[in-house]
Amino acid sequence: MLKTYAGSWDAITWIIAFITIAIVVYIIRSFGRKDYRKGEAQKAFFSGEDVLSPEEMHVRASNIYWGFVEAMKGYYAWMRKIHNGIINDYIAWFVGVAAIMFIVFFIQEVIK
Amino acid sequence: MNGEFILKLVLECILLPFFAIFFGLLLKGIDRKLVARMQARVGPPIRQPFLDVIKLFSKENIVPEHAVKWIYNAMPLVCLASSIMVLFYIPLGFPPLLAGHGDLVLVLYILIIPSLAMIAGGFASSSPFATVGAQREMVTMISYELPLSIVIMSIAFYLPGSNSFSLDFISSHPLWNSVGVLGFAGLILLLMSLIIVTPGELAKVPFDVAEAETEIAEGVMVEYSGRNLALFYMADGVKIFAFASLIVAIFFPYSISPLLNLTGLYADIANFLFFILKVVIVMIFSVSIIRAAVARYRITSVVTGYWVTVAMMALIGLLLLMWDMHYHVRWS
Numbered sequence: 001m002l003k004t005y006a007g008s009w010d011a012i013t014w015i016i017a018f019i020t021i022a023i024v025v026y027i028i029r030s031f032g033r034k035d036y037r038k039g040e041a042q043k044a045f046f047s048g049e050d051v052l053s054p055e056e057m058h059v060r061a062s063n064i065y066w067g068f069v070e071a072m073k074g075y076y077a078w079m080r081k082i083h084n085g086i087i088n089d090y091i092a093w094f095v096g097v098a099a100i101m102f103i104v105f106f107i108q109e110v111i112k
Numbered sequence: 113m114n115g116e117f118i119l120k121l122v123l124e125c126i127l128l129p130f131f132a133i134f135f136g137l138l139l140k141g142i143d144r145k146l147v148a149r150m151q152a153r154v155g156p157p158i159r160q161p162f163l164d165v166i167k168l169f170s171k172e173n174i175v176p177e178h179a180v181k182w183i184y185n186a187m188p189l190v191c192l193a194s195s196i197m198v199l200f201y202i203p204l205g206f207p208p209l210l211a212g213h214g215d216l217v218l219v220l221y222i223l224i225i226p227s228l229a230m231i232a233g234g235f236a237s238s239s240p241f242a243t244v245g246a247q248r249e250m251v252t253m254i255s256y257e258l259p260l261s262i263v264i265m266s267i268a269f270y271l272p273g274s275n276s277f278s279l280d281f282i283s284s285h286p287l288w289n290s291v292g293v294l295g296f297a298g299l300i301l302l303l304m305s306l307i308i309v310t311p312g313e314l315a316k317v318p319f320d321v322a323e324a325e326t327e328i329a330e331g332v333m334v335e336y337s338g339r340n341l342a343l344f345y346m347a348d349g350v351k352i353f354a355f356a357s358l359i360v361a362i363f364f365p366y367s368i369s370p371l372l373n374l375t376g377l378y379a380d381i382a383n384f385l386f387f388i389l390k391v392v393i394v395m396i397f398s399v400s401i402i403r404a405a406v407a408r409y410r411i412t413s414v415v416t417g418y419w420v421t422v423a424m425m426a427l428i429g430l431l432l433l434m435w436d437m438h439y440h441v442r443w444s
Contacts, residue, residue, distance in 0.1 A: 001213070007268075007277030007278055008214065008278070009213070009214050009217075010214065013213045016118065016121060016125075017197060017200060020122050020125035021129055022190070025343065028129070029188075029342075032173060032339025032342060034339075035173075036172040037174070044237070044238060044240070044242075046239070047329070057238075057243075059235075059247070065250070065251060066251075067251035067412060067414070068254055070411075071411070072419075
């Protein structure tokens with residue numbers, strides 16, 4: 001068992017419980033009807049339109065997070081702008097952030 | 113871990129699914145009836161979800177021709193089993209069945225599994241609508257995880273000593289009793305954040321963008337039918353029960369037996385019934401009223417709503433709790 005100061009996790013117990021519950025759920029599932037019509041009924045629903053074959057349908061990684069990137073496009077545009085590939089700019093950011101951190105920690109120590 | 117413990121665990125694993133499914137479907141029935149009444153409709157009878165499951169079991173279980181069959185069939189099972197697993201770590205009017213074997217962080221991880229199962233099932237369907245639904249489900253999940261994590265961390269951060277992530281510990285140390293003025297305001301904000309996270313976690317209106325019947329014809333569920341759909345349907349009910357129980361365990365862990373001077377078995381029964389009542393009330397405020405009153409958001413509004421508005425609200429709640437610890441402004 002993994003035990004830390006704040007909590008715990010027993011992986012073995014979790015696995016035993018999950019497998020047993022999965023078996024119970026599988027038995028419940030087996031009470032349902034197994035058979036189904038082959039052919040026309042198996043075609044994916046697409047509002048009456050023909051669905052492309054799986055080889056022609058590709059979901060790109062950029063599509064998966066589309067909603068997130070679209071909602072945060074202001075942030076992403078800003079991030080892209082500052083990632084300009086010029087090493088001098090990256091060093092300037094590094095020095096700037098280090099200076100801010102130094103000032104913050106310095107003020108904290110002075111207040112103490 | 114000894115033989116007696118394993119035997120007890122296996123027995124609980126056999127009984128808990130029936131208990132969880134029963135109460136899950138009952139909550140779904142109450143929710144549907146209440147929402148119908150709020151919208152001036154008669155609504156279905158409370159037993160309707162049970163009848164739905166029976167009907168689904170008698171329907172064909174169609175597998176789409178291009179589906180990845182084993183993932184398509186396995187994911188409803190994983191979704192229901194993982195939803196039931198959450199209940200092992202949450203106090204249900206009595207200490208958690210697996211108290212000391214897992215904490216709140218584990219509950220957070222297990223809560224992700226049903227959503228991941230829906231996403232995998234959607235992609236495995238090989239349907240355009242299901243693919244869009246799975247993408248939306250993933251984005252919704254990323255969105256609500258941030259405020260949810262802030263709320264959980266805030267609670268554990270405030271509680272003193274070790275085991276602060278243990279749900280047994282959290283429910284035996286009600287936060288409302290120990291906070292001052294600032295902490296009380298902070299807890300209100302955290303509770304509100306968790307209530308807004310609930311419809312997202314349970315894929316209910318206004319955050320049901322992944323299913324959106326009128327736009328993408330149930331999204332991830334579009335190709336599911338028969339017994340596979342019945343498992344997802346039951347998992348939905350169990351998730352409502354589990355998440356409402358989690359809110360009760362964190363924010364309203366009070367028992368009624370001391371108030372009624374009950375002891376022994378009567379106290380356990382009274383506490384359990386009181387717990388179910390609290391779960392129903394939490395469900396009404398976090399699911400029923402919201403879905404009766406609000407229309408569905410766009411996916412971009414879901415992201416900005418959770419990442420900006422709700423996350424900010426939760427962060428302010430965390431700040432207030434921190435200030436409460438430092439400044440100790442008491443009520444009197």
